[in-house]
Amino acid sequence: MKITTLIENTEDESKNLKYEHGLSMFIQMDNCNILFDTGKSGDFIENAEKLDVDIKTTDVLVLSHAHYDHCGGVKRLLENYDIKPKLIISEHFFEKSNKYHYSDGKLKIDFSNGVGYKYIGINFDEQYIKSKKVPINFVKDDLLKINDNAFVISNFNRHYSFEKINENMKIKINDKYEIDNFEDEIALCLKTEKGLIVILGCAHPGFLNMINTITEKTGEKVIGIIGGTHLIEADDERIEKSIKYLNSLDINILGLSHCTGEKAVKMFNEECKGSFINRTGTVLDL
Numbered sequence: 001m002k003i004t005t006l007i008e009n010t011e012d013e014s015k016n017l018k019y020e021h022g023l024s025m026f027i028q029m030d031n032c033n034i035l036f037d038t039g040k041s042g043d044f045i046e047n048a049e050k051l052d053v054d055i056k057t058t059d060v061l062v063l064s065h066a067h068y069d070h071c072g073g074v075k076r077l078l079e080n081y082d083i084k085p086k087l088i089i090s091e092h093f094f095e096k097s098n099k100y101h102y103s104d105g106k107l108k109i110d111f112s113n114g115v116g117y118k119y120i121g122i123n124f125d126e127q128y129i130k131s132k133k134v135p136i137n138f139v140k141d142d143l144l145k146i147n148d149n150a151f152v153i154s155n156f157n158r159h160y161s162f163e164k165i166n167e168n169m170k171i172k173i174n175d176k177y178e179i180d181n182f183e184d185e186i187a188l189c190l191k192t193e194k195g196l197i198v199i200l201g202c203a204h205p206g207f208l209n210m211i212n213t214i215t216e217k218t219g220e221k222v223i224g225i226i227g228g229t230h231l232i233e234a235d236d237e238r239i240e241k242s243i244k245y246l247n248s249l250d251i252n253i254l255g256l257s258h259c260t261g262e263k264a265v266k267m268f269n270e271e272c273k274g275s276f277i278n279r280t281g282t283v284l285d286l
Helices: 044-050 074-080 126-131 207-218 236-249 262-271
Strands: 002-007 024-029 032-036 060-062 086-090 099-103 116-119 136-139 143-147 150-153 169-173 176-179 187-191 196-200 222-228 253-257 275-277 283-285
Touching (some): 002 044, 032 143, 187 207, 196 207, 207 222, 236 262, 253 262, 262 275
Parallel strands (some): 032 060, 060 086, 086 136, 196 222, 222 253
Antiparallel strands (some): 002 283, 024 032, 099 169, 143 150, 169 176, 187 196
């Protein structure tokens, strides 16, 4: 199994690849290649070429949730290549895609420049996907199997009260903005001999909630977490509680990406075994 991070917020060490506020990973397995998210712009495609990743061999496209920085490259992917990967998304993906972020102007991150509501949803609909003759597989149950060594999990339980929903993340229904509970979020799980590697997009439901739910529903040990943990707005107390939980799990691989935040990354790197920045161009052979 090989996991290549095609694009992420942090520049690659060689400074040869494009980077952006977004996330995309390519997972190569025996008889199955999975593209997990597509970043913000579609620049992951150029990076893939430089990294010798053949995007045309994508068998499955998994979109973690309906935000622009994870789905922004979908149209460029399907219009650049004549491919028809199996698309795996939550059953709530399209109905919960009218997403906004409210900013008071204090937090300076990609989607919060300025004051007021900013659209942060997707730029395509179900009809567009069907027009490309891409088969859609909606995740309707807790678990959707991809193959013997990969599956997708949804419907995450809320175990930890300190993993609060960000009230600035909204869904617009008619003319009313409602708090987004991220029913559309899914996670990819990869089986190894030692346990599960969990691939996260942004972990809006709370990444500990997600990991705990995965353990409950599968009965399997989680040994690795790669992706966004959405701790960019978290205080020290929440990060410390997260560290304590992770250390109790004996996580061996902790690849921090995208929306984790510089403070959380620093604290994890200091206190958690196997912690590293999963930056643009990172390649993991498992």
